[in-house]
Amino acid sequence: xxxxxxxxxxxxxxxxxxxxxxxxxxxxxxxxxxxxxxxxxxxxxxxxxxxxxxxxxxxxxxxxxxxxxxxxxxxxxxxxxxxxxxxxxxxxxxxxxxxxxxxxxxxxxxxxxxxxxxxxxxxxxxxxxxxxxxxxxxxxxxxxxxxxxxxxxxxxxxxxxxxxxxxxxxxxxxxxxxxxxxxxxxxxxxxxxxxxxxxxxxxxxxxxxxxxxxxxxxxxxx
Ligand SMILES: C[S@@+](CC[C@H](N)C(=O)[O-])C[C@H]1O[C@@H](n2cnc3c(N)ncnc32)[C@H](O)[C@@H]1O
Numbered sequence: 001x002x003x004x005x006x007x008x009x010x011x012x013x014x015x016x017x018x019x020x021x022x023x024x025x026x027x028x029x030x031x032x033x034x035x036x037x038x039x040x041x042x043x044x045x046x047x048x049x050x051x052x053x054x055x056x057x058x059x060x061x062x063x064x065x066x067x068x069x070x071x072x073x074x075x076x077x078x079x080x081x082x083x084x085x086x087x088x089x090x091x092x093x094x095x096x097x098x099x100x101x102x103x104x105x106x107x108x109x110x111x112x113x114x115x116x117x118x119x120x121x122x123x124x125x126x127x128x129x130x131x132x133x134x135x136x137x138x139x140x141x142x143x144x145x146x147x148x149x150x151x152x153x154x155x156x157x158x159x160x161x162x163x164x165x166x167x168x169x170x171x172x173x174x175x176x177x178x179x180x181x182x183x184x185x186x187x188x189x190x191x192x193x194x195x196x197x198x199x200x201x202x203x204x205x206x207x208x209x210x211x212x213x214x215x216x217x218x219x220x221x222x
Contacts, residue, residue: 029191029217035207037217054115054212061115062210063150063173064090070220071169075145080159081152082134084109085129087128094127099130101140139163146171154179156194163221164201172198173210173218195219 020210021177032039047053050096054062073095079088082100085108091098108129111122132140136155141147141162145187146168149159156172157180163170178189184193203221211214 009089027187029215030189032217033210035209035217037207037209048170053216056212056214058113058115059173059212059216060086060090061148062212063087063148063171064094065115066208066210067091067096067146067148067171068094068174071146076143077146077148078141078144080147080149080155082131082150085131086112086188087148087150088129089123089127090220096146099132099144101132101134101136103133103135105131105133138165140168141168142166144168149173151175153177157181157197160194160198160201160221162202162204163198167222169220169222170203171218171220175215191217 011197032132068091072098075096077088077091077096077098079085079091079098079100080102082088082102083104084106085100085102088100089100089108090112109126110119110125113119114121137160138154138158138161141159145168147159147162147168149155149171150173152159153174153176156174156177159170159172162168172194174191174194182197195205196220198219201221207219208218208220210218
């Protein structure tokens with residue numbers, strides 16, 4: 001069962017803007033407040049402890065926790081543009097039948113930090129995750145229950161199309177719209193444009209934000 005996400009009750013640490021901001025001709029994503037998300041700390045506040053934004057490399061652990069909180073572990077998950085496969089690995093540890101679709105073969109990292117125990121965990125060299133070594137195409141989504149795109153630029157529009165066509169929820173944590181089949185008009189917020197494209201496809205959108213540096217705002221489209 002999919003748990004509802006309530007925008008106003010989500011706690012967010014801060015928003016630091018898109019990493020490609022300097023080279024991107026489109027406006028940065030809206031502020032957390034504009035998205036109806038709870039901002040964490042005043043702009044001038046020095047954050048510490050658990051409120052401190054984590055390094056971007058922890059995005060996989062944070063997103064896996066978010067998925068576990070919001071989606072049932074019986075779901076078959078497609079991790080689009082999943083790179084080395086760490087998100088898929090962590091989701092599989094949580095019981096999801098997760099699979100990467102990614103054209104570039106990349107091996108799993110040798111270790112990761114468990115944020116709950118604060119301990120480093122080794123991934124045996126013999127471990128691997130299921131991989132579809134190809135470009136993501138809309139039809140692929142039919143055999144999955146949940147489509148995830150973590151910084152999967154170039155595949156965001158296709159994921160939204162798949163979510164609408166097969167009525168599957170889609171979790172998008174976009175970093176930009178480079179490589180997409182269409183582009184926002186210059187001067188338009190690329191994030192708002194993606195949201196607009198989701199709504200145009202008949203999908204409802206729920207925003208969320210994770211506690212890491214970089215482009216840490218996403219949305220569930222369903
Ligand atoms: C910015 S990286 C993000 C990788 C990973 N999700 C992460 O957060 O580190 C984008 C990934 O999308 C992959 N990619 C590029 N074109 C793709 C396509 N058509 N279908 C699926 N993945 C693609 C790239 O090879 C790359 O690994």
